[in-house]
Structure formats: structure tokens, C-alpha cells
């Protein structure tokens with residue numbers, strides 16, 4: 001990292017450190033995950049007058065004396081707080097999953113920008129939605145991140161025959177939970193490790209790769225989204241680790 005860096009950043013998480021400091025975990029559009037030390041952030045509000053809450057958007061200034069090690073968070077000017085996300089438990093659960101997956105993602109160069117844009121768009125979508133249900137919103141977060149990490153085929157077609165609608169003419173289509181590969185009903189090999197997707201479920205998963213504002217997150221979608229999310233879990237665990245606390249949280253509240 002160069003001596004000083006100014007960037008717009010998503011604050012994903014914070015951890016108390018020593019007596020007065022805070023380790024802040026940020027997501028930057030040009031480099032993905034960055035941890036930074038916010039000195040005295042817990043003892044004084046001087047440098048961070050609006051606080052350093054998770055799931056806020058801020059213009060940050062980072063510095064690194066030697067160019068190595070953990071940079072220091074010099075300042076953070078809050079740009080967006082998404083207050084409405086904090087007033088609904090389903091929205092909180094979906095936003096928590098979004099943050100957890102971003103924190104645990106192995107982001108290749110070029111993927112950080114689209115992921116950053118996506119995360120902000122999901123939080124905007126959750127914030128402005130009259131009604132949101134935890135499971136469809138969480139499916140949007142999980143499916144959208146998997147798509148942008150190139151872990152879901154796009155378009156969702158059979159990797160063997162490239163059948164246009166994957167399972168033509170018969171559904172289900174099969175998504176391999178260990179590779180993220182999609183196979184049509186004729187070409188599925190590891191059926192036991194694959195999740196069977198019906199046409200409307202495949203459509204929902206395809207939608208998660210698009211514009212978040214087009215994705216339905218209302219409670220009427222909960223019954224459809226819930227099994228898809230459940231069947232995506234092996235792929236999520238394989239990619240992001242087995243201890244996905246926000247998935248457990250989601251199960252508790254639904």
C-alpha cells in the first residue's frame with residue numbers, strides 16, 4: 001500500500017483491540033478486503049465523530065508508514081448508513097450474510113469492483129424495500145456474490161451440452177454443490193452431490209447474477225427462496241468455510 005490512500009469503503013466488521021483501538025475490516029472497490037487499525041476509536045470520538053459502525057459506507061483515508069503491515073485508518077467520513085436495514089430482522093440477517101461472505105471471499109483482481117457495486121446495490125435495495133423477507137434477500141446476497149466470484153455458471157446452462165435452458169426439455173437441472181457446475185437432466189453425473197433445481201428456482205438464481213433491484217425479496221418469495229438457499233449451502237460452505245454464522249442466524253429467525 002502506498003503511504004496514503006483515499007477511497008470509498010464499505011465497513012464490514014469491527015473488532016476491539018487493546019484498550020482503546022478498533023480493528024476495522026473494510027471492503028474497497030479496487031482491492032477488496034483490507035483490515036485497518038483505528039487508533040483510539042473507542043476512547044475518543046474526535047477522529048471518528050460519526051462512529052465506525054459495521055455496514056456503513058464511508059470515505060476513508062488510510063496510511064501506512066512503511067508500506068507494509070496493517071494500515072492505519074486516519075479518518076472516515078460516513079456517506080451512507082442504510083438505517084432501514086437496521087429496523088427489520090430479516091434485512092439484518094441478509095445484510096449480515098452479505099458482509100460475512102464478502103469478508104470470507106477470496107477476491108481476485110477485477111472482482112472487487114463488481115462485488116463492491118453489488119453490495120451497495122443490495123443494501124440500497126434492502127433499505128428501500130417496503131417489505132423484505134430474510135430468505136429471498138439472503139438468496140440474493142449469496143447468489144449474487146457467487147455469480148460475481150465466477151462460482152456459478154453464467155448463463156446457467158449445462159456445462160456438457162450447453163443446452164440453452166440447462167435442462168431442456170426436462171427439469172430439474174442439477175447444480176454440483178462441490179464445483180458449482182450445472183448439468184442438464186441428461187448429463188448429471190454426481191446426482192447425490194448435486195442440487196436439483198426446478199425451472200423457477202433456476203430463474204431465481206439467474207436473477208441473482210443481474211441487477212439487485214430486479215430481484216424479488218418480498219415475503220411471498222420466502223417459500224421458493226428457502227429451499228434454493230438451503231441447497232446452495234454446500235457450495236457456500238465449500239467457498240467461504242463451514243462456520244457461516246449468519247446462515248445459522250437466518251435459520252433461527254425464520
Ligand SMILES: [Zn+2]
Nearest residue numbers: 158161184187
Ligand atoms: Zn446437458
